[in-house]
Amino acid sequence: MSVLQYTEVSSLASDKIHVLGRMGRQRQPLPIFFNGGGVEVVVTGSEFWIDVETDSDFHEMWIALEINGAFISRQMLLPGEHSLCLFRSMDPTVAKRVRFYRELQAMGDDVKVKLLIKGFKHDGEFQSVPKYERKLEFIGDSITSGEGSYGAFDDVDWIPMYMSASANYATMTSKALNADYHLISQGGWGVFTGWDNDVRHNLPSVYEKVCGLAPGEMNKELGAAEEYDFASWQPDAIIVNLGTNDVTSFNQPEFVNPDDGKTYKMRLNSDGTRNREDELKIVDAIVGFLTMLRKHNPNAQIVWCYGMLGSDLNLVITEGINKYKEKAGDEKISFFQLPDTTMDTYGSHMHPGVKSHQNASKELVHYLRIKLGWAD
């Protein structure tokens, strides 16, 4: 083994490191807020290490590793400083493309959760990371957080182990299209309300911050609470995959919001159909969210995707899209249904498994190629 050299993240020229996922301003150490977030480098040498710091209370960090585009490793990281060997004993003259990324979504209910990337130990040289041709932003719920993409069919614990970016339609789609991607998602959240009628749990409320999903002082210090600089990264397409929790809320008990003391409940009519007033709340939230997305992303194709856990909200979602479209005169917006998860394709706790993510990705890649004129 040759002598290892240490290089801080911040000392790498911008073409020598690609940061995956939405960033704030802090570069050293580099905070990784979202699943799918991480770093990518191309490096020669026989051996390569990454130095990271993690913290958490009950929801520990999970990370994954890819080398030359192939999945290599996935593991839990408990709180502490970690120096992880990403490869060793390899041909030192050959450059390896290394992607190290967070499996765990931004964790709203564990304020201690963090992943900081500090630097690399290496005996080779960093080379330029090839530029991605395209940019995609995914906004979603547990599906986009990869919940249930790992784990056995009967497993029902709600824990980081079962969430991922590695077995995730968003990652698969971005890879197939050679696209850089951002992934902003939260299990249980909706476009208007969370699955449990907690109306605070809607993605629009956090979209404009660097990571509005990460609360608390520590995250604030890392820059999570700042306004996100949308100009820094303009996606070609935004894929919104929301609605699954909004529709669930109609079948859940009422929720007393501790913030205002009020009771919230999406209501069903006596015949089992959805209360029209409550449907319109979703419609309006969609109009509002699309308006917000367009404001910050003036040129992106916006694609509302939905259907991996049922398509019951199709007409409500399209009502919202159509209302926005009419109002805004915006034609760069479309609706695309994703294939449903079936008994053959479930992962754990009745969420899409890897096969369902593969199915969804296959359809979405085909759709985006045509919609955006992206030939192979």
Add this chain to the structure above:
Amino acid sequence: MSVLQYTEVSSLASDKIHVLGRMGRQRQPLPIFFNGGGVEVVVTGSEFWIDVETDSDFHEMWIALEINGAFISRQMLLPGEHSLCLFRSMDPTVAKRVRFYRELQAMGDDVKVKLLIKGFKHDGEFQSVPKYERKLEFIGDSITSGEGSYGAFDDVDWIPMYMSASANYATMTSKALNADYHLISQGGWGVFTGWDNDVRHNLPSVYEKVCGLAPGEMNKELGAAEEYDFASWQPDAIIVNLGTNDVTSFNQPEFVNPDDGKTYKMRLNSDGTRNREDELKIVDAIVGFLTMLRKHNPNAQIVWCYGMLGSDLNLVITEGINKYKEKAGDEKISFFQLPDTTMDTYGSHMHPGVKSHQNASKELVHYLRIKLGWAD
């Protein structure tokens, strides 16, 4: 070979023959107007023949044969009387379920096209045909007419040989759900206009007749032009698969309607988007058609399916559905996107091939099971 006995269609008790597809009043000979239409019997004996009469000018009849649910034969039938042997040399004691059906859609532009079933020659006994548990009606265009489901990728002739009910998502779906089905479809037609801006080519205009797609005196005499008796067959679900030609019309030249001498054209704006007034014609046609469907089918779940050749009209279709839904207060209506056809799944002349039909059927079967509470 034992001596064959001849039995007319009309002399079979109603439980001994199942007629597939929409029927008028005439039973002897039995006219078969639509693809997927035909007869089904369960019969013992070593040998079984069917007597049919066909006519056509340039669009000849095609028929297919299934025995015990398995595809056996498919052939062209030129004009004339045909006595076709459907099986022979079989174990005479075993009952065979025989399904003989039309591959060719109702052929609007060839007034001579007909298929009449007259009777059967047999050396066994007719048994009761097991009842189907469910009923499905499919209303569509070339996709539902199975255009391109046979033929090589490069084939572009518009001829009966390439159309089918045998390699057709509607047939596959009905089989998978053990459902009887009606199939009302016409290549090139839409819900508002045909692909070539011929506004006469819309399914709503013919839906209320026995077979409004079959013109001319001969078909009139067979009962095609009569009002259809909707009470005679009420489907559990209606699958409307229309829109593909409506959206194509925007990119086609104007059409001079010989009936009124007027010029018709669905217009594009100068930026390539669709003219809003013209979109609204489709929206209104959808509202009107759904109103008509509901009038005649008060209890059916109506599912608008779309997407096997692109999903560009998703938002226009759902706008129409939502408008109807709001107006009618009708909750038994939904929208379901079908998987797009890809380079791997095309049949001939850029229409869905058998793999695309299989993909669509798989998704649709899953959807209908859940939507209608149909456990396996």
Add this chain to the structure above:
Amino acid sequence: MSVLQYTEVSSLASDKIHVLGRMGRQRQPLPIFFNGGGVEVVVTGSEFWIDVETDSDFHEMWIALEINGAFISRQMLLPGEHSLCLFRSMDPTVAKRVRFYRELQAMGDDVKVKLLIKGFKHDGEFQSVPKYERKLEFIGDSITSGEGSYGAFDDVDWIPMYMSASANYATMTSKALNADYHLISQGGWGVFTGWDNDVRHNLPSVYEKVCGLAPGEMNKELGAAEEYDFASWQPDAIIVNLGTNDVTSFNQPEFVNPDDGKTYKMRLNSDGTRNREDELKIVDAIVGFLTMLRKHNPNAQIVWCYGMLGSDLNLVITEGINKYKEKAGDEKISFFQLPDTTMDTYGSHMHPGVKSHQNASKELVHYLRIKLGWAD
């Protein structure tokens, strides 16, 4: 419709017609002895007919049609003269490649079975048929006769309807490799004995005749009984798919051969294993058959394929091959196991269905490409 011209088979120049399958000397009318046998032409014009004559007693003829490589039609032909329209109403300027072929194996137990091709009616011109790059010969039993490739799982009648060349690994393999092919097979036969211990039913005994499987005076007159002119068609590879019936015979009752009055039985030992002497009969038959094949095909790669209905005879077959190889010093011989048929891939009467044939073909194509150095 333009006026049709009649052209006899024999009046077509040799480059204008490709005869599929082993031929004797007679060209007018052209006898088709084997499944997969038939004619292939490339013809312009709007319309095309074939004139054939068939005969049979209880095992009627079945034929299939492909246009431009795509399956179009499959039907029964009862005894008589038939003028069959293969296409019509097509673009007259475009050339179509038409393949018309026999679905039914040579039928040893129905001496009346015949298929004669007489000529064509057409309004276009015959063009040269592109040459196939490669030549394959398949020698087999019911599997290669496509038994069970059509029909429902529970169907057990032994009738032509369930046999095919259209859903057959040999046809699929030849197509994938752009190979001309001969197919010599008989259901129930083996390399040493038939499934029922009828030792007369072995392929080697008929291999050297044009069609030793077709008995009787009529077939004799058609040339079936003549010595086959092996020099006329030398395959690049011979695929022998035999053994399935030989191994079955051990579990069947003894058979009294009416030709010699003797009793035949492949014996099991008391512990259920196979009698070694009887195994050696198969071994010796393999040695003999391989010697015969090599004599007539000095340059062909010989591949013994086996396994689509179990692989119990693997060691006996390879013993035979090794014995032959040692004796003959022949290195152009190999053994290749085909994937077994499973509950998912059965067709009718426990024979390989179309999926099993596809699986087998996929493996075999891969193998032959490598073995024969056939790049794509």
Add this chain to the structure above:
Amino acid sequence: MSVLQYTEVSSLASDKIHVLGRMGRQRQPLPIFFNGGGVEVVVTGSEFWIDVETDSDFHEMWIALEINGAFISRQMLLPGEHSLCLFRSMDPTVAKRVRFYRELQAMGDDVKVKLLIKGFKHDGEFQSVPKYERKLEFIGDSITSGEGSYGAFDDVDWIPMYMSASANYATMTSKALNADYHLISQGGWGVFTGWDNDVRHNLPSVYEKVCGLAPGEMNKELGAAEEYDFASWQPDAIIVNLGTNDVTSFNQPEFVNPDDGKTYKMRLNSDGTRNREDELKIVDAIVGFLTMLRKHNPNAQIVWCYGMLGSDLNLVITEGINKYKEKAGDEKISFFQLPDTTMDTYGSHMHPGVKSHQNASKELVHYLRIKLGWAD
């Protein structure tokens, strides 16, 4: 988090822990010599840790984790003591089935490589591990060591990262059959010679030791060099997957064996065929190895599997099997070809990828079910 209790491996009752893979006599700490080796427990509690010790020089240890049968994690372990959290924050009342196993084969060329399992930290109770119904032993080369089952297509380094038991036909097969399994394999080795003509690299030479593949003093102390107690674990079936390296040796340069100073080379004839004398060395090695296997496993079905990287040695292998069979009068031996790896199914450095392992496992499971009468 509740207080964690520590339990040594050796203090668990035998029904409370299942040791995967071949064991010697040492239980505390428990040495794991082979890939696929490890421990399996069923444990309640919210949290569970394993304490292990590893060592290595340039070939570091890799391990994998399954919970309730689902793949969860895979990671590198550098030399040292490791306390790894296998799960946490889970429902404490629910029992989890945990399988922790070695990904890396026994590493002959790195004498420091070791994996010792010491104990567990837990806040729940150990329950009985359900007994496996069946026992399988796999003996193989790099394929069975899972070489290339991870990694990108172009990766060619020979390092532990690319080897596995987690993406391995042997593991998949055992799971599908609910079988306990032993896996004895070494990349580059054969039944007679290694791929590079190093004749010392043959599996028979190490089969009778606990782990003859693990050299050196340290392994000796751990019990690797002891005679294996075959009576302790008698498999229902032994799958030998050898031959791929023996056949490669013919195309490799000669090898000077440092042990005896002699030169070794499997020779090709001038026409490119294999030298017969050298083929017979493989034949004899097979006879010898089968004799050895039978001696130690009197009742096992022995299945020689081969073909995942070509089937060129089919006839040599079967010659060996037949010779052994004749000599030993042993009928519980069979040959089964596995599906070849294709461009679609390669993993890294031209070895079978996960799809190829899945294909092989599917065929093998089907075969073993029938051969051993194992109904589902």
